[in-house]
Amino acid sequence: MKAIKLDLDNYRKLLKEYLLTKDERALYQAEQFSKLSVQHNISPEEIIHVHIEALKELYPELPREINDSLNFLLEAMISYGLALQENHFLREKQLALESEIAVAANMQKTLLSTVKPCIKGLDIGAISVPANQMNGDYYHFVTDKDDTLGIALADVIGKGIPAALAMSMIKYSMDSFPENQREPSVILESLNRVVERNVDPSMFITMFYGLYNPEHETFSYASAGHEPGFYYHAAKGTFEEIKAKGLVLGATEHANYQQFVSHIRTGDCIILLTDGVTECRLGDRFVERDEFLQVIKDYIHLPAQDAVEGVYKYFERLQDFHLRDDFTLIIIRKEV
Amino acid sequence: MDFKPCVNINKELDIVGARQLGRTRAKELGFGTVDQARIATAISELARNIYLYAGKGKVCFEVIDQLDKQGLKVVASDEGPGIRDISQVMQDGYSTSGGLGAGLPGVKRLMDHFEIHSEWGKGTEIQAIKWVR
Known part of the structure; x- marks a missing residue:
């Protein structure tokens, strides 16, 4: 024709x-x-x-x-x-707007990029996927000569561009802290001041900071109102909530964060996440905690990176490939 | 050409009067049916803005003769509240999203030339020209 x-x-x-x-x-x-x-x-x-x-x-x-x-x-x-x-x-x-946002998202990716470290005796998996183009979740690994590993995980309540802008601030504040400042509670207290001074009171940031010490086989941590993670007991096949109390960042000028220490046994896992993971929605209901842990359990035998990706893909499919919130999941397994 | 130049806008029916006069002028100048309809719609929009936001005002017509072309100029003026943020009302999606119609960007599209002067508290004058093709 x-x-x-x-x-x-x-x-x-x-x-x-x-x-x-x-x-x-x-x-x-x-x-x-x-x-x-x-x-x-x-x-x-x-x-x-x-x-x-x-x-x-x-x-x-x-x-x-x-x-x-x-x-x-x-x-x-x-x-x-x-x-x-x-x-x-x-x-x-x-x-035109979309391509502008794509450029900004790309820039954010570069700014907030973190290298997943290779640490002897640890198997680390991490995934962070934004619901829209820009990510309001943030994770960062900090390594040191003594082989300790710092893990920062933060979530701005809300998503999109404002959340992403606030995240960049967290990242740069952390970079500016002195290197010997590694204690989770001290880091959160410092960040709390930064957020309190610089961010609109209507914006909340939750954060978890953990420090793994391979010599003592300990995991020290503190939380600023962050979604609790889980400790996986490999021998028993059970999960235990990583309990830590603390105000969200920026709520008051001086906040104190309690620091906790756990002993990590070989084969066990530390599972850290943001509420985009636990608050996955199935139609109009949230996924139940037990359902969620069952999904983690189904994948936890895999190498850590395969496990986080497997869990993400599972929930992505469950939600019809449409994330409602930024999704970040980190699994750290002690191998020897 | 005998030319009654203006229509006063005081009530909704006056919008129809302004359209009618504008269409007659457009026909006389030799505009085609599509352009006549476009001019009438632009006049409607301008007159309606006067009726809705200023209460009263007028719409006037002028024939423009230039060496190479002829056109119809529509001037809508009022002494209403004026427009505080012209950039905003000239933005696509501003008035249409509220269901108010084509809005000023629509008038600009319907006509070949568009000019707006407005002062907050004093009033608004909009001039729009369509050239005979």
Whole structure:
């Protein structure tokens, strides 16, 4: 079939063909004509005009009422034509905005990038996926010469661009802390001051900071209102909530965070997460805690990175590939 | 050409009067049916803004003769509250999202030339020209 041309001659030809034959082929071509018109931003009133002109040429004796009624239709279509143009314009604007956000998201990725460290005796898996383009969750690994491993995990309540901007601030504050400042409670207390001074009171940031010491086989941690993680007892196959109390960052000027210490046994896992994981939604209900832990259990025998990815893919599918909140999950297994 | 230049806008029916006069002028100048409809819609929009936001004002018509072209100029003016943020009302999606119609960006699209002057507390004047094709 020939390519449809966007002109009066062609329209007249199609119209005539249809009037004579009532052929579906002509209607199909009219459909093509219609699509082409939208592509070329041709408004409906112009098509009606073409129709009137074509009709008059085919039927010079066109009754006045028919002619007038078509003019009436033309008049009635003007606003649709304007809406089409506006739509066109807004669409272009949206595309421009989207690409701007994509650039920003990319920049954020670079700014907040962290290297998953290779530490003897530890198997580490981490995944963080934003619900929209920009991530309001943040995790960061800090390694030191003595092989200790610091793990920071934060979540801005809310998502999108404001959350992402706040996260960059956390990252840079942490970078500016002196290297010997490694105690989880001290780090959270310092960050609390930064957030309290710089962030709008309506914005809350929760955070967990943990420090693994391979020599003592201990995990020290403190939490600023963060979603509790879990300790997995490999021998028993059970989970224990990692309990830690503390105010969210920025709520008061001086906050104190209690620090806890756990002994880590070989084969056991530390599971850290943000509420985007535990608050996965199934239709209009949240996934129950036991259901969630069962999913973790189904994957925990895998290498840590495969496990976090497996869990993510499971919940992604469960939610029809549409995350409602940023999703971050970290699994650390002590291997020897 | 005998030319009654203006229509006063005081009530909704005056919008129809302004359309009618504008269409007559457009026909006389030789505008085609599509452009006539566009001009009438633009006039509607301008007159309606006067009626809704200023209460009263007027819509005037002028024929513009230039060496190479002829056009119809529509001038809508009022002494209403004026527009505080012109950029905002000229933005696509601003008035249409509220269901108020094509809005000023629509008028700008329907016509070939568009100019707006408005002062907060003093009033608004909008000039729009369509050239005969």
